[in-house]
Amino acid sequence: MTKGRGLLAAxxxxxxxxxxxxxxxxxxxxxxxxxxxxxxxxxxxIPQSEICTDEVFLRRVYLDMIGTLPTVKEAEQFLxxxxxxxxxxxxxxxxxxxxxxxxxxxxxCDLLRVKAEFPSKLWPNAVQAYYRFVRTALxxxxxxxxxxxxxxxxxxxxxRAAPVNFYRAMPQREPEPIAGIVALTFMGMRTDAWxxxxxxxxxxxxxxxxxxxxxxxxxEIVFHDPSKTYCYTGTAKPVPCVLxxxxxVEVGDYEDPxxxxxxxxxxxxxxxxxxxxRIWYWLLGRGIIHEPDDIRxxxxxxxxELLAFLSQELVSSGYDLRHIYRIILNSKTYQRSSIHxxxxxxxxxxxxxxxxxxxxxxxxxxxxxxITKTTESYSSDIPEPFTFIPENERSVRISDGSITxxxxxxxxxxxxxxxxxxxxxxxxSAAQKLHLLNSSHIQNKILNNKGLLGMEYKRVKxxxxxxxxxxxxxxxxxxxxxxxxxxxxxxxxTNTAIAYIRxxxxxxxxxxxxxxxxxxxxxxxxxxx
Amino acid sequence: MKMRNGLxxxxxxxxxxxxxxxxxxxxGAPLEASAMKDGKAKAVIQIWMWGGPSHLDTFDPKPDAxxxxxxxxxxxxxxxxxxxxxxxxxxxxxxxxxxxxxxxSMTHGxxxxxxxxxxxxxxRPVGGDTFPCAGAVxxxxxxxxxxxxxxxxPYIVLTKPQGRFSESGxxxxxxxxxxxxxxxxxxxxxxxxIIQKGITQARQESRRxxxxxxxxxxxxxxDNPQIRHMNLCTDQAYELILGDAxxxxxxxxxxxxxxxxxxxxxxxxxxLIARRLVEQGVKYITINYNYSPNWDSHKKxxxxxRTRLPEFDRGMATLLDDLHQRGLLDSTIxxxxxxxxxxxxxxxxxxxxGGRSHYGKCFSHVVAxxxxxGGQVVGASDETGSEVTDRPVYPWDxxxxxxxxxxxxxxxxxxxxxxxxxxxxxTEADGITIGxxxxxxxx
Numbered sequence: 001m002t003k004g005r006g007l008l009a010a011x012x013x014x015x016x017x018x019x020x021x022x023x024x025x026x027x028x029x030x031x032x033x034x035x036x037x038x039x040x041x042x043x044x045x046i047p048q049s050e051i052c053t054d055e056v057f058l059r060r061v062y063l064d065m066i067g068t069l070p071t072v073k074e075a076e077q078f079l080x081x082x083x084x085x086x087x088x089x090x091x092x093x094x095x096x097x098x099x100x101x102x103x104x105x106x107x108x109c110d111l112l113r114v115k116a117e118f119p120s121k122l123w124p125n126a127v128q129a130y131y132r133f134v135r136t137a138l139x140x141x142x143x144x145x146x147x148x149x150x151x152x153x154x155x156x157x158x159x160r161a162a163p164v165n166f167y168r169a170m171p172q173r174e175p176e177p178i179a180g181i182v183a184l185t186f187m188g189m190r191t192d193a194w195x196x197x198x199x200x201x202x203x204x205x206x207x208x209x210x211x212x213x214x215x216x217x218x219x220e221i222v223f224h225d226p227s228k229t230y231c232y233t234g235t236a237k238p239v240p241c242v243l244x245x246x247x248x249v250e251v252g253d254y255e256d257p258x259x260x261x262x263x264x265x266x267x268x269x270x271x272x273x274x275x276x277x278r279i280w281y282w283l284l285g286r287g288i289i290h291e292p293d294d295i296r297x298x299x300x301x302x303x304x305e306l307l308a309f310l311s312q313e314l315v316s317s318g319y320d321l322r323h324i325y326r327i328i329l330n331s332k333t334y335q336r337s338s339i340h341x342x343x344x345x346x347x348x349x350x351x352x353x354x355x356x357x358x359x360x361x362x363x364x365x366x367x368x369x370x371i372t373k374t375t376e377s378y379s380s381d382i383p384e385p386f387t388f389i390p391e392n393e394r395s396v397r398i399s400d401g402s403i404t405x406x407x408x409x410x411x412x413x414x415x416x417x418x419x420x421x422x423x424x425x426x427x428x429s430a431a432q433k434l435h436l437l438n439s440s441h442i443q444n445k446i447l448n449n450k451g452l453l454g455m456e457y458k459r460v461k462x463x464x465x466x467x468x469x470x471x472x473x474x475x476x477x478x479x480x481x482x483x484x485x486x487x488x489x490x491x492x493x494t495n496t497a498i499a500y501i502r503x504x505x506x507x508x509x510x511x512x513x514x515x516x517x518x519x520x521x522x523x524x525x526x527x528x529x
Numbered sequence: 530m531k532m533r534n535g536l537x538x539x540x541x542x543x544x545x546x547x548x549x550x551x552x553x554x555x556x557g558a559p560l561e562a563s564a565m566k567d568g569k570a571k572a573v574i575q576i577w578m579w580g581g582p583s584h585l586d587t588f589d590p591k592p593d594a595x596x597x598x599x600x601x602x603x604x605x606x607x608x609x610x611x612x613x614x615x616x617x618x619x620x621x622x623x624x625x626x627x628x629x630x631x632x633x634s635m636t637h638g639x640x641x642x643x644x645x646x647x648x649x650x651x652x653r654p655v656g657g658d659t660f661p662c663a664g665a666v667x668x669x670x671x672x673x674x675x676x677x678x679x680x681x682x683p684y685i686v687l688t689k690p691q692g693r694f695s696e697s698g699x700x701x702x703x704x705x706x707x708x709x710x711x712x713x714x715x716x717x718x719x720x721x722x723i724i725q726k727g728i729t730q731a732r733q734e735s736r737r738x739x740x741x742x743x744x745x746x747x748x749x750x751x752d753n754p755q756i757r758h759m760n761l762c763t764d765q766a767y768e769l770i771l772g773d774a775x776x777x778x779x780x781x782x783x784x785x786x787x788x789x790x791x792x793x794x795x796x797x798x799x800x801l802i803a804r805r806l807v808e809q810g811v812k813y814i815t816i817n818y819n820y821s822p823n824w825d826s827h828k829k830x831x832x833x834x835r836t837r838l839p840e841f842d843r844g845m846a847t848l849l850d851d852l853h854q855r856g857l858l859d860s861t862i863x864x865x866x867x868x869x870x871x872x873x874x875x876x877x878x879x880x881x882x883g884g885r886s887h888y889g890k891c892f893s894h895v896v897a898x899x900x901x902x903g904g905q906v907v908g909a910s911d912e913t914g915s916e917v918t919d920r921p922v923y924p925w926d927x928x929x930x931x932x933x934x935x936x937x938x939x940x941x942x943x944x945x946x947x948x949x950x951x952x953x954x955x956t957e958a959d960g961i962t963i964g965x966x967x968x969x970x971x972x
Contacts, residue, residue: 118643118694119659172656190947338750345752356755383643406690406708406721415695417659422946425702428758430765431682434722437763438770441710441721443728496742504735514732518739523759524746 025088029313029327036306037333037351046344049353052337054079055487056529057087060354061329062486063528064283065094067103067363067396069370072482079488091329095322099396101139106362106396107282108134110424111185112169113416115401117383119171120416123218124387124400126158126165131399133162144275144319145266148186152262155223157214164222167209171417175203175230182206184419186265187244188274188295201242204230205251205261224256244270266319269311270295276310277301279324281421283334285355286348293420302349338529356529358426361411362395368520369394371452371483372445378403410435428526436521446516452483453512470508473498477515484519560674561941568936569972570899571860573667574803575815576845577691578867580825581645583885584893585873585914586834588631590616594913598873600831600883610904618838621846627904628849628858629897630970634908634917635866637924640887642825645868647694652928654961658699658951661943663928665697665704666953667813669944670937672704679810680774682707686815687799700944706815709778713798716781722766723775733770777805787851792843795820800848807852807861824867827884830875849897858898862931866894873914891917894927900934902970921964929954930967 041048052060058078062070070078078090094100114131116124137147151166158165167173170181179202180191191199207230210223229238241249241257243264251257265271274295281287288310289301301307310324317323328334336353344352359367369375378389380403387403395408401416410432412425436442454476457466470476477497481489489497501511519525585591590605591598605614608626615623615631622629639645644655650662661669664684669675672683686706690696697704710721717724728736740763750756769775780788780801791797799816806814818824818841826833845865852858870892871885891910897903908920929939932953939954955961 118647119655121643192947192949338753340750340753356750356753358755404690404692406710409690409695409705409708412702415659415698417695418699420946423701427702428755428762429702430762430769431707431722433759433762433766434769437766438723438725438728438733439710439721440719440725443725490745493743493745500739500742504739506732506735510732514736514739517736518743521740522743522746523750523756526759527746527755529746529750 025085025091025330026323026327027330030331032309033306033327033331034333036303036309040303040306040350041347041352044347044350046347046350046352047341049337049339049341049344051332051335052354054086056337057335058090059486060528061087061090061094063359063363065091065103065325065329066097066099067106067360067366068097068099068394069367070486071370072479075482075486087335088330091326095325098139099394101135102394102397103363104138105131105135105399108138109399109401110414110416110421111278111419112166113401113419114165114169114399115416116380116387117402118417120169122158122165122169123383124385125218126162126168126220127400129159129162130165130169133165138321141320141322144314144321145271146319148271149262149266152182152186152265153256153258155256156221158220158222159216161222167222168211168220173209173211175206175209176200178206178209179203181419182261183244184293186274187268187270188277188289188293189244189270190294190296193296198242198244200232200239201248202244202261204239204241205249205257206230207239208257224258226254272311272314273307275321276314276324277307279321280310280328283325283328284351285357286351290349291421354529356527358428358527360424360426361408361413362398364411364526365405365407366394366396367525368442368445371449371516371520373449373452374445376405376407378405407435407441436526442520443513443517446513446520449516452480452516453509454479455509473501476512480516480519484516485522485524560670564670564938564941565675566936566938568900568934569860570862570931570934570936571671572807572811573663573813573862573864573899573931573935574800574807574848575664575813576800576863576865577650577815577817577819578824578841578865579646579691579817579819580642580823581867581869581871581887581892582824582837583826583830583834583871584633584888584891584910585871586616586830586838587619588615588893588895589633589910589914590614591873591912591914594873597875597877598913600875613904613906616838618834619842619846621842625846625849625853625903628853629863629895629903630901630905630907630967632894632896632907632922632927632967633910634920634922635870635892635894635924635927636917636921637869637889639889640869642868642887643694645887645889646691649866649868649924650691650696651698652925653955654925654959656960658945658949659694660951661698661700661704662691662694662696663931664706664813664815665700666932666937666943667935668697668704668706669700670941670953671812671935677810677812680769680772681777681806681809681811683812684815685709685806685811685813686817687713687802688795689817689819691815691817699946701946706813712795713778713780713802714793714795718778718780718798718802720775720778723769724778730771737767737771774809777809778802780805787847790843790847791851792840792847794840794844796840797844797847800844801851804848804851804855804857807857808855826871827886828881830871830883830885832883852898860899862899862901862934863897864894864927864931865896866892870914891915894922896927896931896967896970899931900972901930901967902972905970907967907970921962922967923962923964925955925961926964926966930971933966934971 113120116127150163154161154163156164183189183191208225208228210225212221231238241251249260251260277287277289278292281292288303288307289295314324333351338354338356340353375391380387414423454471456469458469460467477494497515504511586602592603592605602616604617606617606623608623610626613626637648651660653660668684677683684706686708688709690708711719791801803814822833852861869887869889872888876884909918911918941953943951945951
């Protein structure tokens with residue numbers, strides 16, 4: 001255990017440990033996952049779906065790992081490759097993409113409620129500092145126990161010791177609500193159903209946290225304040241520190257009780273369970289314990305052996321989060337088709353097929369922007385200082401949950417009020433469909449990318465300006481499919497599209513706009529599958 | 530047996546959806562029968578004056594406080610109700626004072642936008658969960674869950690979402706407003722998703738056929754609950770796109786004289802459209818009155834007021850009159866106000882150059898119709914508008930009164946994602962001071 005090590009030291013160790021690129025796929029672990037999933041399915045007599053095709057895998061793994069669509073070139077290359085291990089290689093490649101850290105940071109910041117102003121008040125500068133810390137840790141693949149420990153035990157300025165913002169991104173700064181958030185974040189547990197004594201015992205570890213301002217505007221120091229005592233309501237009787245497992249802990253008068261709690265937490269089973277279960281949920285759409293933030297005796301894991309195995313892998317890998325991603329992503333379980341068989345249509349909790357899910361709000365708008373070569377504008381003149389997000393920034397990278405747009409709201413981006421996974425709502429609605437089918441917002445984006453519509457500008461002798469030429473319909477249609485759906489069209493699809501160009505009564509331009517519009521509105525585009 | 534969220538739930542949803550127009554899809558917990566009461570009021574139009582309008586320069590003038598308080602507005606005008614005077618910049622509203630009540634003793638003491646907005650719109654103290662604002666609560670108890678069958682969404686905001694906190698709080702997406710986007714004063718008013726420039730009806734129909742023809746994946750997964758659900762959403766969306774519901778936003782056939790009276794501004798057009806939405810049965814309309822420069826007038830306040838006040842005056846006065854002429858005022862609550870007032874003492878010095886700061890200790894709101902009596906003044910402030918001197922009214926008193934007029938049970942449960950037992954109205958148990966319902970103006 002590396003107690004109390006600073007962030008820099010942790011990063012240094014990391015860089016020398018070489019866990020950034022570990023490369024070799026632990027096939028045994030993947031096979032074990034598949035075996036455990038299959039055992040359960042056999043027991044329940046549920047058939048598994050086939051392994052998905054390359055084109056489905058390509059789009060799926062891009063969206064799940066980096067929240068980004070493959071470019072036409074990337075799609076062409078992957079689909080053309082005959083390498084045996086091309087899926088493994090692609091997974092390793094995506095680990096090294098900055099977007100991998102961006103997308104993971106977005107999910108973490110949902111959980112950590114990173115936002116400038118309501119109900120938690122981080123304020124813009126601290127949002128930036130906190131976000132940078134989270135993203136950097138994920139980018140460098142900081143061991144997860146270290147990551148949690150930094151957030152739980154740091155002291156210092158919200159601008160300079162960024163992990164202290166963990167204690168600031170909370171609507172209430174009393175020991176009990178703090179304990180509630182710690183339990184939700186790192187244990188996946190909801191304390192509102194706990195007995196009062198249990199919550200109080202855990203809250204006592206957070207009874208000596210001090211907050212003070214400085215002369216710098218919106219700067220705040222979070223520190224261990226030995227002079228504070230957390231007492232039973234209306235008495236001067238201090239509440240003793242008792243771990244959630246019932247063990248009482250003696251903390252010296254001048255010791256920081258947060259450290260004692262963190263020491264216990266990172267070695268606990270629930271700590272590992274919570275993390276691997278959340279990763280499983282992020283990748284497969286459903287937790288082994290579901291909801292992933294409702295871990296309790298009355299809500300057992302659907303597949304306890306699988307959960308135990310993944311937990312053990314997390315611990316034995318030195319809390320290497322990428323290792324967990326790697327063994328799940330390379331498993332057959334993850335790579336099953338979303339097309340159900342006759343016998344597994346109703347299976348949602350045993351992972352017999354990949355579950356179809358609507359794209360996250362941010363991922364969806366980023367994908368639309370990438371396809372149409374457009375950008376979104378985000379800014380906020382509240383609270384001060386004003387925030388302006390650069391035009392070419394992707395929505396997945398918006399660090400501040402207070403900065404939003406009508407589109408993101410409509411598509412269920414979480415408000416980051418509570419940190420519950422249920423805050424993010426990916427259920428399709430008629431209002432969302434209206435927007436995609438018929439808003440000027442989307443229509444104007446489609447009109448922007450002339451190349452995608454099939455127009456080329458060529459120099460012609462005797463003409464000053466480049467002249468518009470139309471690509472052959474087949475070529476234009478192929479590019480549309482590769483750009484939007486990351487696959488080649490079938491002959492039937494090409495014919496359907498050509499027929500629309502020729503027979504709809506619209507000119508080539510309008511017909512092409514409609515084709516792009518049609519693919520953007522297709523279920524294949526809106527869903528991960 | 531675990532609760533499954535599979536096919537059966539989806540079938541139920543599909544039935545609910547098919548019956549309910551634009552309700553969205555998330556399963557709302559069923560309403561208790563006790564919450565299904567009718568009230569005097571059937572709808573609410575909320576004029577949300579984002580940023581905080583000055584009470585001294587609108588409904589609580591203080592001509593005797595001196596130039597440092599009232600600036601150029603030294604001569605309030607008499608209204609059509611004897612004894613009630615309002616700012617001289619509101620001559621149209623002065624003609625209709627018999628239709629609205631002025632609350633001059635609004636108070637919560639918060640000077641920060643985000644918390645003041647939250648408290649003023651939710652009627653809840655800050656702390657714990659993020660509660661839904663009034664519109665979302667009305668959407669819950671008067672909207673789809675309560676059998677609203679309109680094609681238009683039951684809760685609409687013109688034009689941008691309010692922001693600062695999510696309107697529906699913990700109740701989530703299902704109760705969020707439909708935000709129109711666009712510019713109401715322009716022809717056409719492109720309501721995002723419903724009205725698009727340049728795409729004819731015929732092309733909409735050929736696009737729809739194309740969409741079906743291209744749906745390779747959808748055909749292969751037709752039995753999947755998610756996919757079936759998406760098909761329903763698409764069908765519903767097309768009912769709005771191809772049907773007549775969107776015409777409500779098109780005001781070009783309204784009498785030009787009436788349009789002139791409302792004013793040709795976005796605010797004026799929003800007021801007119803709000804009336805049309807009420808006629809269509811929409812339950813809650815928020816006019817998010819947040820155009821630049823907005824009511825948050827820290828600097829050069831009186832310059833800002835020169836454009837904002839006449840626009841506000843015409844729009845709101847005409848709305849009240851129009852609703853009244855059509856016999857709709859008795860069943861429609863019109864509620865206007867911001868998250869706080871503005872500092873009574875003008876900041877003449879640089880950098881403000883005649884600005885007013887945030888002021889949550891004492892401010893004014895106006896409420897009309899739906900069982901609230903007009904021609905009334907509730908409460909009072911001191912000679913400078915700095916302190917409430919009589920009958921403090923807290924946001925929960927006002928919002929609770931609005932709920933009561935709509936027949937919403939203050940003790941009904943709100944749907945909560947973690948199943949926590951929370952009720953419509955805050956009580957003293959929530960650690961708040963209660964001023965009491967507005968009995969003096971409720972009939």
